Amino acid sequence: MKLPLLVPVLALICSTGICAAQSTPADEATFRKLQSDWAEARKNQDVAFLERFYATEFTVGVMNGSENTREQDISVFRTKILKPAVITDTEMVVHRYGEAALVTGVEHLEGTYAGNSGAFDLRFANTYVYRDGRWQMVRHQATPIVKP
Template identity: 30%
Template sequence: MRHLLTAALFAPLLIAAAPAPDTDVRSAAKAFDQAQLSGDKAALERFLAQDFIIVRGSGKQVGREDFIAGWLTPGVTFEPLTIFDSVFVPLGPQAAIVGGRVELRGAENGKPFVERFHYSDVFAWRDGRWQVVFVQVTPTPAS
């Protein structure tokens, strides 16, 4: 009985502490995308969980530091990003998948490039903020 009473007393606090995944995480996802495109190392470090993992289109799995380094490559610039076929899958009050299909355009040492892929970013509510814990990238052919 005591546990039920304790749970009843703290339930409102737990609900209040839980984020609203359908709005807050979408804003976090946009900010995370912008941090990547602009090469904002501090923002990327804030967004990525310490145990972050990405599975690249090649199938190679790497961690946080490799992911950040990829967005900070000297001589690489990116154009603004448009996301097609947006995906939002709530996984409860403290997790969600945000993804879609993109055509990433930019230049490396002045030479233009285009990469087309689907992505899924898994966000988790940790330490009072949304953090990216997992990313999966799948290359797609030109449309």
């Protein structure tokens, strides 16, 4: 096929969405940075960041098995009920699925909740979607790691 004919054919193929995954910017470093930025925002009670970062349908599967909405999660930072001092993510693995991604790993947390100090480790799974020109978190699920 000659080059002048190839360009319109490629343009047509990409306009159908077949090339969409390649046009979505992200690699493992992107998601490591998102996780780090999210940790800093929680430590700094940065509600404005959380409001931009969380998708409108964001939910949290909390440690006691219940579900929290986007507003419930943001509220614990807005009211300063939850004050994380240390948040460290390790063992992170990034799974990309076109314009969605799953980031799994272990998170170590230290801080206070309703005035009570504590430290614990969680195994997490965070789901992201690429929307409106940016990656947004749509789901955070965490399970406590019980030490023997």
